[in-house]
Amino acid sequence: MIWGRCLVSAGRQGCRCKVSFIKRHYGFLPDDVKSLRAVVSPDISKIRNIGIMAHIDAGKTTTTERMLYYSGYTRALGDVDDGDTVTDFMAQERERGITIQSAAVTFDWNSHRINLIDTPGHVDFTLEVERALRVLDGAVAVFDASAGVEAQTMTVWRQAEKHNIPCVCFLNKMDKPAADLKFSMESIRQKLKANPVLLQVPVGSGKNFSGVVDLLTNQKLIWKPGSARDDGRVFDTQTLDQCDEPELVQEVGEARAALIEQVADLDDEFAELLLTKFSDDFDAVPPVKLQEAVRRVTLTRKGVPVLCGSSLRNKGVQPLLDAITAYLPAPDERHHDLVRWYKDDLCALAFKVLHDKQRGPLVFLRIYSGTVKPQTAVHNLSRNCTERMSRLLVPFADQHVEIGSMSAGNIALTVGLKQTVTGDTIVASKASAAAAARRAQNHSGSGEGERPDIILSGVEIPDPVFFCTIEPPTMAKQADLENALSCLQREDPSLKVRMDPDSGQIILCGMGELHIEILHDRIRREYGIEAHLGPLQVAYRETVLFEASATNTLDRTVGERRHVATVQLTVRPAEGAACEVTFTKELEEQLSAGMKEAVKSGVDSSFLQGPVLGSPVQGVSALIQSVGAEAGTSPTMVSACVSRCMLKALKLAGGQVLEPVMSLEVTVGEEHLGAVLGDLAQRRGVVRDIQSRHDDKVLLASAPLAEMMGYSTALRTLTSGNATFSLELDAYEPMSTQDQNSLLRRVTGLL
Ligand code: GDP
Ligand code: MG
Numbered sequence: 001m002i003w004g005r006c007l008v009s010a011g012r013q014g015c016r017c018k019v020s021f022i023k024r025h026y027g028f029l030p031d032d033v034k035s036l037r038a039v040v041s042p043d044i045s046k047i048r049n050i051g052i053m054a055h056i057d058a059g060k061t062t063t064t065e066r067m068l069y070y071s072g073y074t075r076a077l078g079d080v081d082d083g084d085t086v087t088d089f090m091a092q093e094r095e096r097g098i099t100i101q102s103a104a105v106t107f108d109w110n111s112h113r114i115n116l117i118d119t120p121g122h123v124d125f126t127l128e129v130e131r132a133l134r135v136l137d138g139a140v141a142v143f144d145a146s147a148g149v150e151a152q153t154m155t156v157w158r159q160a161e162k163h164n165i166p167c168v169c170f171l172n173k174m175d176k177p178a179a180d181l182k183f184s185m186e187s188i189r190q191k192l193k194a195n196p197v198l199l200q201v202p203v204g205s206g207k208n209f210s211g212v213v214d215l216l217t218n219q220k221l222i223w224k225p226g227s228a229r230d231d232g233r234v235f236d237t238q239t240l241d242q243c244d245e246p247e248l249v250q251e252v253g254e255a256r257a258a259l260i261e262q263v264a265d266l267d268d269e270f271a272e273l274l275l276t277k278f279s280d281d282f283d284a285v286p287p288v289k290l291q292e293a294v295r296r297v298t299l300t301r302k303g304v305p306v307l308c309g310s311s312l313r314n315k316g317v318q319p320l321l322d323a324i325t326a327y328l329p330a331p332d333e334r335h336h337d338l339v340r341w342y343k344d345d346l347c348a349l350a351f352k353v354l355h356d357k358q359r360g361p362l363v364f365l366r367i368y369s370g371t372v373k374p375q376t377a378v379h380n381l382s383r384n385c386t387e388r389m390s391r392l393l394v395p396f397a398d399q400h401v402e403i404g405s406m407s408a409g410n411i412a413l414t415v416g417l418k419q420t421v422t423g424d425t426i427v428a429s430k431a432s433a434a435a436a437a438r439r440a441q442n443h444s445g446s447g448e449g450e451r452p453d454i455i456l457s458g459v460e461i462p463d464p465v466f467f468c469t470i471e472p473p474t475m476a477k478q479a480d481l482e483n484a485l486s487c488l489q490r491e492d493p494s495l496k497v498r499m500d501p502d503s504g505q506i507i508l509c510g511m512g513e514l515h516i517e518i519l520h521d522r523i524r525r526e527y528g529i530e531a532h533l534g535p536l537q538v539a540y541r542e543t544v545l546f547e548a549s550a551t552n553t554l555d556r557t558v559g560e561r562r563h564v565a566t567v568q569l570t571v572r573p574a575e576g577a578a579c580e581v582t583f584t585k586e587l588e589e590q591l592s593a594g595m596k597e598a599v600k601s602g603v604d605s606s607f608l609q610g611p612v613l614g615s616p617v618q619g620v621s622a623l624i625q626s627v628g629a630e631a632g633t634s635p636t637m638v639s640a641c642v643s644r645c646m647l648k649a650l651k652l653a654g655g656q657v658l659e660p661v662m663s664l665e666v667t668v669g670e671e672h673l674g675a676v677l678g679d680l681a682q683r684r685g686v687v688r689d690i691q692s693r694h695d696d697k698v699l700l701a702s703a704p705l706a707e708m709m710g711y712s713t714a715l716r717t718l719t720s721g722n723a724t725f726s727l728e729l730d731a732y733e734p735m736s737t738q739d740q741n742s743l744l745r746r747v748t749g750l751l
Contacts, residue, residue, distance in 0.1 A: 051132050052117075052141075104116070138327075139167045139168075141169045145181065149188055167298075171184050180694070195303040197259065199216065200319070212308060345369065348365040348367045348425070349426070350422060351365070357526075364414075367410050368456070376388070378417070379430050380426055383419050390416030393413040465729060467536075470485075470534070541617070541618050548650075563634060564633055569625055579618060582623050602642025603643070624642075656740070663702050665698060666715070
């Protein structure tokens with residue numbers, strides 16, 4: 001009944017309805033869901049699991065909103081600037097206008113099912129991007145056509161490359177006076193080392209940008225301004241008029257010839273077709289043949305189709321949707337190696353966990369094989385436990401539609417999985433996992449030894465670079481805080497929580513300032529705890545400068561039992577960041593497996609807490625030269641003896657602090673460049689290059705993370721808000737003696 005009323009008022013007063021849906025937090029009105037019957041598992045060839053990747057502010061959220069609108073799933077156009085979009089559904093995102101959570105959104109277009117994952121653009125959330133890419137089959141890269149390829153896109157692009165994900169590029173913001181097609185194409189070529197395949201020519205530029213000519217069909221698509229609602233739903237399609245616009249006709253003719261030539265270069269099948277059947281007139285090649293060839297080129301990543309438009313001005317989004325269905329792969333066109341061992345049994349990856357106050361944890365699954373059904377038990381292979389799935393939902397924005405089953409290729413939202421953590425592999429049962437393991441083993445023929453890999457690889461979690469203490473407002477809230485943190489950790493494995501053994505304080509470790517700030521905010525909003533954060537600190541590492549040896553003897557009586565152990569070892573700097581422990585040849589033969597374990601665990605614990613600051617150690621190798629233990633000595637005591645000996649050796653080998661150094665890209669107007677450079681010099685920054693981009697300067701630099709705290713505020717002040725920047729961890733680098741000493745003085749309070 002409530003719906004009925006809402007719909008009536010919506011008919012008369014669109015805006016009021018818009019306001020009410022924000023308040024009630026419904027993404028859209030149920031009537032707008034096209035037909036719930038359509039929400040069955042579609043044929044796998046019709047599914048597209050797509051992500052949108054972009055630099056912050058390029059227009060991902062706006063583009064996603066337009067897609068939902070044109071496909072009929074939202075009634076009103078959401079606007080990021082008003083803070084009422086469907087995908088940016090967390091309160092902080094609305095306030096900050098950035099996309100943090102990769103929310104999955106499902107909708108249909110052209111009888112295809114599109115599952116869209118809105119990936120975040122902020123560098124603090126690269127893990128979210130990585131997690132999203134892991135379950136995608138294709139991606140749309142959205143660019144600001146006046147800026148071309150920006151730093152964060154390069155990072156995400158590299159990640160997409162790693163996962164072999166075919167992409168389509170969308171040059172957004174063509175309505176901006178500074179929009180520049182040629183420049184953007186060139187920057188895709190230069191910065192992404194990709195091969196852009198232009199499929200459209202824009203009609204008009206800047207404010208007069210009104211549409212595009214589709215180079216495959218020679219059709220002109222025009223969005224007429226000033227139409228009744230001007231929402232871009234309706235647009236004119238006409239064959240390019242020969243006499244009407246001679247300049248455009250010529251431009252299109254040249255661009256089409258270039259396209260045909262380029263595709264022929266990249267695709268042998270198309271080249272052969274041209275030469276055998278259309279050698280007289282390349283232009284006569286049927287659009288469908290050209291489209292098939294572009295698809296092959298896209299799927300093999302030999303090229304990336306490029307389209308243009310303006311999401312904010314409601315132009316060019318429908319052809320982008322067409323391109324998603326036409327060029328990007330269906331799930332069964334992607335190669336997921338180990339999935340075949342499961343045959344038709346369920347194999348799925350939990351790629352996202354969200355906490356819902358009423359329903360408990362919601363787990364997003366990407367189904368690789370088999371089918372999931374509600375009210376069934378599934379086996380979590382990563383955690384080796386069996387859990388019951390109570391309900392199965394399709395994630396239409398923040399509206400979740402219940403469904404009876406879901407098959408391979410889809411993305412599903414499940415209720416009831418309580419143990420599952422982001423990154424876990426979910427299968428039908430223990431028995432089905434065993435069967436898959438058998439198939440894998442028979443195939444490899446290896447027989448014994450190696451356990452065949454039947455677990456989907458989860459997301460690589462980078463080490464956190466920041467940490468701070470967190471305290472509940474009162475001791476009574478301690479348990480609540482711990483509970484909130486453990487829920488948040490299941491959602492976000494890049495958050496690490498540990499207890500300081502000396503002070504008993506809880507320590508939060510995260511990926512960046514914003515990451516920790518957002519977590520703090522969520523603890524307040526979602527769990528109602530006014531937690532207290534200590535000052536943000538940088539996570540340092542330590543290494544050694546030279547070789548050193550040490551010996552240590554432990555002699556301790558606990559109760560009746562006397563433990564006596566002696567160890568001698570050498571540490572030295574090693575190549576790369578890893579730490580390793582080896583034994584001399586004799587020890588390798590003499591020592592029992594149990595003794596070796598005890599020694600190794602002693603060494604490992606000393607690598608966790610270096611001798612200078614107590615930070616993790618990297619790039620050190622330890623050689624164990626002798627170990628002796630009298631009868632009755634426990635392995636724990638051997639470990640303790642080794643660990644103390646390691647500490648001595650690491651100290652003797654000259655502890656060196658390594659600090660995270662970031663690569664920084666700042667885009668700023670020329671008039672503010674001096675101020676930005678001056679500020680950067682005070683932050684121990686090193687400028688690597690200054691490039692020009694239209695009227696702006698792009699500053700490439702590196703700077704220690706410790707000096708970059710509060711940079712976004714500082715930059716805003718320095719440039720009156722006329723600059724953007726991105727930061728990315730470059731490497732851990734040794735600090736100069738002077739910097740290290742002043743850090744030590746600060747840390748030990750001897751200032
Ligand atoms: P995101 O950070 O990539 O999600 O980008 P948003 O969708 O939040 O958009 C960032 C800003 O760019 C907002 O102020 C949008 O209104 C604006 N914007 C998005 N698309 C366009 C466009 O096509 N043209 C212009 N001129 N501005 C746009
Ligand atoms: Mg956004």
